[in-house]
Amino acid sequence: xxxxEQSTSTTSADALxxxxxxxxxxxWGVATAAYQVExxxxxxxxxxxxxxxxxxxxxxxxxxxxxxxxxxxYHRYAEDVALMRDLNATAYRFSISWPRxxxxxxxxxxxxxxxxxSRLVDExxxxxxxxxxxxxxxxxxxxxxxxxxxxxxxxxxKAFADYAGIVAARLGDRIRHFFTLNEFHTFVDTGHxxxxxxxxxxxTLRIELAPGLRLVQKELNQVRHHAVLAHxxxxxxxxxxxxxxxxxGFAENMGCAVxxxxxxxxxxxxERVTRELNAPYxxxxxxxxxxxxxxxxxxxxxxxxxxxxxxxxxxxxxxxxINVYRPSLYVAPSDEERGYxxxxxxxxxxxxxxxxxxxxxxVMYWAPRQVQSLxxxxxxxxxxxxxxxxxxxxxxxxxxTDRVMFLRACLSELQRATDAGAPVSGYFQWxxxxxxxxxxxxxxxxxxxxxxxxxxxxxxxxxxxxxxxxARANAVI
Ligand code: PNW
Numbered sequence: 001x002x003x004x005e006q007s008t009s010t011t012s013a014d015a016l017x018x019x020x021x022x023x024x025x026x027x028w029g030v031a032t033a034a035y036q037v038e039x040x041x042x043x044x045x046x047x048x049x050x051x052x053x054x055x056x057x058x059x060x061x062x063x064x065x066x067x068x069x070x071x072x073x074y075h076r077y078a079e080d081v082a083l084m085r086d087l088n089a090t091a092y093r094f095s096i097s098w099p100r101x102x103x104x105x106x107x108x109x110x111x112x113x114x115x116x117x118s119r120l121v122d123e124x125x126x127x128x129x130x131x132x133x134x135x136x137x138x139x140x141x142x143x144x145x146x147x148x149x150x151x152x153x154x155x156x157x158k159a160f161a162d163y164a165g166i167v168a169a170r171l172g173d174r175i176r177h178f179f180t181l182n183e184f185h186t187f188v189d190t191g192h193x194x195x196x197x198x199x200x201x202x203x204t205l206r207i208e209l210a211p212g213l214r215l216v217q218k219e220l221n222q223v224r225h226h227a228v229l230a231h232x233x234x235x236x237x238x239x240x241x242x243x244x245x246x247x248x249g250f251a252e253n254m255g256c257a258v259x260x261x262x263x264x265x266x267x268x269x270x271e272r273v274t275r276e277l278n279a280p281y282x283x284x285x286x287x288x289x290x291x292x293x294x295x296x297x298x299x300x301x302x303x304x305x306x307x308x309x310x311x312x313x314x315x316x317x318x319x320x321x322i323n324v325y326r327p328s329l330y331v332a333p334s335d336e337e338r339g340y341x342x343x344x345x346x347x348x349x350x351x352x353x354x355x356x357x358x359x360x361x362x363v364m365y366w367a368p369r370q371v372q373s374l375x376x377x378x379x380x381x382x383x384x385x386x387x388x389x390x391x392x393x394x395x396x397x398x399x400x401t402d403r404v405m406f407l408r409a410c411l412s413e414l415q416r417a418t419d420a421g422a423p424v425s426g427y428f429q430w431x432x433x434x435x436x437x438x439x440x441x442x443x444x445x446x447x448x449x450x451x452x453x454x455x456x457x458x459x460x461x462x463x464x465x466x467x468x469x470x471a472r473a474n475a476v477i
Contacts, residue, residue, distance in 0.1 A: 046112075
């Protein structure tokens, strides 16, 4: 055969046939959070949050960075919505800053705060992008920390419900999807005790976040309980104040035990381990009870709770949102008494750009499959997935080949999960733009769009182009 007789294209047959497609109507979204992008930390009547306090405390954030200006999204939201439209994004998951709406945490509403989110929502709808609002992405009003120890008190859960009801009443005419709280596990455990993550080769990494407390286990378990109680009370408040067709859920960084092998035996073990890993958060919110093993292990440190509170925590929701970044651990069958062992992550296991990011795309298959199998929700959203990379802007371009690899690998696994019947309704990439990455400051870039934090100029990366084409095709490309 001569060269000219060969196929002129090497595009894979799968890509051409649509074999790697997502279900029709699948949402392609990007995500951010208020403190990480808005800036304007004390403008237009906003009250301080625990993140303002924490970031203003010397030594807490790398390089002394703060979210005071961040991406200046508060003023540049129209430009940012236009950039999202260029990504072919059909949904935007943003968070609402509680102290922008209620500067004191409770009481008087700051109309300027409502006004900002109202303008943002209108801009999104005009661009054909559906707003998905998170009500709590870690920026607790400082007044609530001062008044009653923040999440150490059930009063904060009640205050959250009042705030959620106000937002639902004021913006629920145009926001049809609400997330109550973001990443219970992360903000509770890292903020109130510090969290140790397995990093391979027997090493662990300690992470701390605002408010930077070091509570003992009994106190921590009570904070965990107040956080899920806030979710339950929030669900009820949103239902009572938003139009009846509003959809409500949460966004949790679920721990995922990944089966070392895809055999029925190993998959069943992993599912059991995942249910227990998430006992204080996902599991109690979806089952309305703490697992026996969680209560037995906690013993005298178990949280104090009532049956009524459990019923509230288990209030019916419309979708389960999961943030999926890394496997928590691997499990394999063994002849130990419990029938399995935890497989330690190897020292040379691949990692992505941020300190904690163990790389294994297969978690994007198992996480939704386990949620489907354990709790059979009507709908699942991947509310976050993405990676940091050592991006460099050279001649006006950022060629983030590692992020493209990461996204392609993760979405391939997600597509495999939807093919297998997992009811995943959409995917939100973290993040549309580089932004304030908590304790790592501006040093960890997670965006599809590069931000120069001196000039605030935005430049789409190679991965932005990838996302745009994948969203257009509704398929892995
Ligand atoms: C999430 N981990 O945090 C948060 O929801 C975002 O605000 C954040 O910017 C993003 O992921 C990237 O970090 C995480 O240790 C923090 O596995 C820690 C972990 C995962 C997510």
